[in-house]
Amino acid sequence: MRARVITVGVALCVACKGSEREVPKPPAKLAGVRVVDLIPVSLSGESWQDAEPFLALYASNPRLMAASAFTPNPGGSASATAPIFVSDDGGDSWTLRNTLPSQTMTADITHAVGGNPPVLYAGIMKVPDFPLNELKANDLFSPATMRLQGFRADIDQPFVRTSAVGNADRVYIGLNDFDAPDGRTATVDVSLDGGTTYTSRRIETRNTAGQNGPSIRPAVAQDHTVYVAYFGWRSNAGADVTSDVVVVRDDSGATGATPFRDLVDPSDHLPGRLVATHVTIPWSNAPTLGQERIGSTLSIAVDALHSDNVYLAWADRVGTGDIYTVHVRRSTDRGATWSSDLRTLTNATDASLAVSTNGTVGLLYQQVTGPAGASRWVTRLEQSGDGFATHQDLVLATVPAATPPFQFLPYIGDYNGLLTRGNQFLGIFSANNTPDSANFPQGVVYQRRVDFPTHRLLDGSGAPVAVSIDPFYFSVPVLP
Amino acid sequence: MHIRSAMLFAVALSFPGAAVAQMSRAALVKQSDIIFIGTVTQVGAVAVPEVPPSDRTVVVRVDQVLEKPAPVALTAGDSVTVETARAGSLKAGIQATFYTTGWIFGRGVAVREVGHEPGQSPVATADAREAVARARAVVNDADLKAHIQRAAMVVAGRVEQVRPAELTAAPTRPRRITEHDPDWQEAIIQVEDGIKGAQAGEQVVVRFPGSSDVAWVGTPKFAVGEEGTFLLHKDSTTGSPRTMIAGRSVPAYTALHKVDVLSKQDATRVRDLIKKP
Numbered sequence: 162m163r164a165r166v167i168t169v170g171v172a173l174c175v176a177c178k179g180s181e182r183e184v185p186k187p188p189a190k191l192a193g194v195r196v197v198d199l200i201p202v203s204l205s206g207e208s209w210q211d212a213e214p215f216l217a218l219y220a221s222n223p224r225l226m227a228a229s230a231f232t233p234n235p236g237g238s239a240s241a242t243a244p245i246f247v248s249d250d251g252g253d254s255w256t257l258r259n260t261l262p263s264q265t266m267t268a269d270i271t272h273a274v275g276g277n278p279p280v281l282y283a284g285i286m287k288v289p290d291f292p293l294n295e296l297k298a299n300d301l302f303s304p305a306t307m308r309l310q311g312f313r314a315d316i317d318q319p320f321v322r323t324s325a326v327g328n329a330d331r332v333y334i335g336l337n338d339f340d341a342p343d344g345r346t347a348t349v350d351v352s353l354d355g356g357t358t359y360t361s362r363r364i365e366t367r368n369t370a371g372q373n374g375p376s377i378r379p380a381v382a383q384d385h386t387v388y389v390a391y392f393g394w395r396s397n398a399g400a401d402v403t404s405d406v407v408v409v410r411d412d413s414g415a416t417g418a419t420p421f422r423d424l425v426d427p428s429d430h431l432p433g434r435l436v437a438t439h440v441t442i443p444w445s446n447a448p449t450l451g452q453e454r455i456g457s458t459l460s461i462a463v464d465a466l467h468s469d470n471v472y473l474a475w476a477d478r479v480g481t482g483d484i485y486t487v488h489v490r491r492s493t494d495r496g497a498t499w500s501s502d503l504r505t506l507t508n509a510t511d512a513s514l515a516v517s518t519n520g521t522v523g524l525l526y527q528q529v530t531g532p533a534g535a536s537r538w539v540t541r542l543e544q545s546g547d548g549f550a551t552h553q554d555l556v557l558a559t560v561p562a563a564t565p566p567f568q569f570l571p572y573i574g575d576y577n578g579l580l581t582r583g584n585q586f587l588g589i590f591s592a593n594n595t596p597d598s599a600n601f602p603q604g605v606v607y608q609r610r611v612d613f614p615t616h617r618l619l620d621g622s623g624a625p626v627a628v629s630i631d632p633f634y635f636s637v638p639v640l641p
Numbered sequence: 642m643h644i645r646s647a648m649l650f651a652v653a654l655s656f657p658g659a660a661v662a663q664m665s666r667a668a669l670v671k672q673s674d675i676i677f678i679g680t681v682t683q684v685g686a687v688a689v690p691e692v693p694p695s696d697r698t699v700v701v702r703v704d705q706v707l708e709k710p711a712p713v714a715l716t717a718g719d720s721v722t723v724e725t726a727r728a729g730s731l732k733a734g735i736q737a738t739f740y741t742t743g744w745i746f747g748r749g750v751a752v753r754e755v756g757h758e759p760g761q762s763p764v765a766t767a768d769a770r771e772a773v774a775r776a777r778a779v780v781n782d783a784d785l786k787a788h789i790q791r792a793a794m795v796v797a798g799r800v801e802q803v804r805p806a807e808l809t810a811a812p813t814r815p816r817r818i819t820e821h822d823p824d825w826q827e828a829i830i831q832v833e834d835g836i837k838g839a840q841a842g843e844q845v846v847v848r849f850p851g852s853s854d855v856a857w858v859g860t861p862k863f864a865v866g867e868e869g870t871f872l873l874h875k876d877s878t879t880g881s882p883r884t885m886i887a888g889r890s891v892p893a894y895t896a897l898h899k900v901d902v903l904s905k906q907d908a909t910r911v912r913d914l915i916k917k918p
Contacts, residue, residue, distance in 0.1 A: 204713060205714040206714055236743045256747030256748075258744075268855060288856070304744065337819070402818075569854065569857075570820070570854055610714065621713070
């Protein structure tokens with residue numbers, strides 16, 4: 162489907178925080194957009210690859226937020242804790258606090274906020290040895306290390322979502338559990354009691370190629386409908402995996418004895434709707450797309466107020482000369498039937514979806530554009546109020562794809578984050594941090610020391626700092 | 642200079658609690674990542690709004706930074722919030738060497754006190770810097786000595802070959818495909834100097850993760866032609882403790898800590914540390 166793009170051509174005033182940190186304002190900005198580099202001024206000397214960012218929002222207090230990335234404890238490799246970013250002013254400024262029980266850094270982290278009271282839940286792969294740690298913090302600002310509630314080895318990519326029911330939070334942690342029987346590794350750890358206890362729910366019901374793909378992504382609606390998307394890996398040949406893209410659903414918050422069985426595919430009458438079958442997943446754990454690895458891009462979002470309306474994005478290789486292609490589809494009948502591609506985005510990754518309360522869908526993705534040698538990572542937020550018949554396209558960042566050279570993988574992340582609250586899309590992505598206004602068409606605010614005229618990062622003493630990958634928070638008004 | 646240093650050493654170290662009072666400067670340095678000389682300007686206060694004030698927080702004006710991680714923006718004249726180890730242990734106007742760990746990084750730096758060393762005002766910064774540097778050297782030597790003692794083998798040599806590891810032990814479960822896969826490789830090292838547990842002329846096999854994944858960042862990688870001093874540990878990580886070389890079954894080793902791979906010139910330092918009691 163060919164969508165009509167709504168051109169953005171409005172003025173924006175970026176928050177003013179002093180001349181050193183303010184971008185000269187280029188034209189053609191969308192009003193109300195904010196982009197903020199999370200690295201605080203007191204860490205201006207950092208040049209780490211702060212990849213794979215994630216964001217959590219406090220519904221009870223719009224000013225509170227938590228964020229993470231592969232950011233190390235500034236104390237160095239001997240540190241017993243890893244940090245998390247915290248904002249208490251709605252994302253205008255961020256502090257780094259070392260409250261995660263992992264040596265220096267985590268090997269994976271996502272998090273979400275519960276509602277009773279608003280506590281933070283996190284799922285991490287802990288360093289060393291990389292076991293799953295399911296964590297909880299009653300007070301985001303407490304200096305105490307987050308409390309361990311569950312742990313085990315042999316898992317991958319914990320992905321946390323929550324909902325509040327009565328006096329107890331429900332926590333859903335999608336993960337790839339290598340100890341699951343019969344190679345059906347797609348799993349959701351479900352807690353119905355605020356993380357006190359977790360039960361591992363296996364959601365794959367078909368035979369696999371020995372395992373599922375790493376990404377297991379839950380999404381929760383206010384009526385307690387829970388969708389989970391995953392890759393049903395069926396076979397592999399060399400670096401290519403043949404996979405189905407599957408969505409399961411539970412209509413009662415996964416509270417029953419056999420959850421995630423409410424959506425059945427008509428082809429085999431098994432739980433899990435096959436949204437796409439026999440797609441080719443190029444599994445490459447090496448720099449492949451703008452220095453990034455590829456192989457498990459997946460996102461699902463449900464309209465929180467109308468749970469029959471759900472969007473799905475994944476990436477595969479379609480074989481038309483592409484490296485990696487993002488597809489976006491929609492269901493308006495609780496996952497029973499799905500559209501064809503609403504968006505098909507060549508050489509893109511890190512797709513993240515969110516659906517606003519007015520039904521507008523947001524699609525965050527990062528795409529490599531331009532010729533080899535001059536290619537760029539372009540971070541875009543698309544919005545549509547009509548299922549992508551039309552959409553608004555907003556470039557949040559366009560940065561060189563070849564610099565800085567990767568320090569490790571992922572380069573910018575196996576995922577990023579997009580959420581919605583009220584009339585805002587709120588998200589986070591990682592990108593080259595060169596302070597160049599041309600790289601941030603909507604403007605940008607740095608907390609760390611920078612010199613825009615010379616496009617230089619500066620340390621505390623004013624000496625130049627090498628360009629690196631930083632996490633950037635953003636907020637964008639939802640289309641009315 | 643020597644008199645000043647002696648004076649600095651002679652001042653009473655101020656630590657919370659009697660047990661801690663016995664801590665040496667080296668012990669303080671070992672636990673600290675931000676060390677500076679500073680003057681207390683406010684008690685029960687904070688320098689930045691991100692930190693809640695309490696009876697344990699003081700504001701310290703930095704007079705001289707002695708040690709800090711490179712990312713941290715901290716220079717003389719900055720005000721730092723210090724959470725003291727004990728309420729009431731510092732009064733306004735006191736100048737001291739502060740041994741701390743990073744706590745909160747925002748518009749300013751907030752640190753947690755490990756201990757402090759009150760000085761006669763003004764503290765002789767050159768002497769303090771020298772004393773801290775000496776203590777850091779002691780800590781580093783002690784850490785390295787402990788690593789040497791834990792190592793099964795210490796050799797100086799050259800990497801002759803790198804090959805994919807063939808893990809021979811029967812797998813307990815199918816091989817998993819994950820982005821965190823270590824992608825084990827083997828480096829064959831020609832031993833030129835057998836410092837501990839090896840002889841010159843031997844070849845040893847060292848396993849290392851070839852993966853660029855974030856889980857293995859900072860783990861030493863080996864390349865053909867690389868020379869160095871290597872602290873080797875029997876492989877208890879891969880589940881396959883032996884490997885093959887020239888048709889023979891031999892133990893496999895690992896060197897997974899950054900201290901396990903040193904320069905060739907460090908062989909002398911390693912020998913000296915082995916000889917030290």
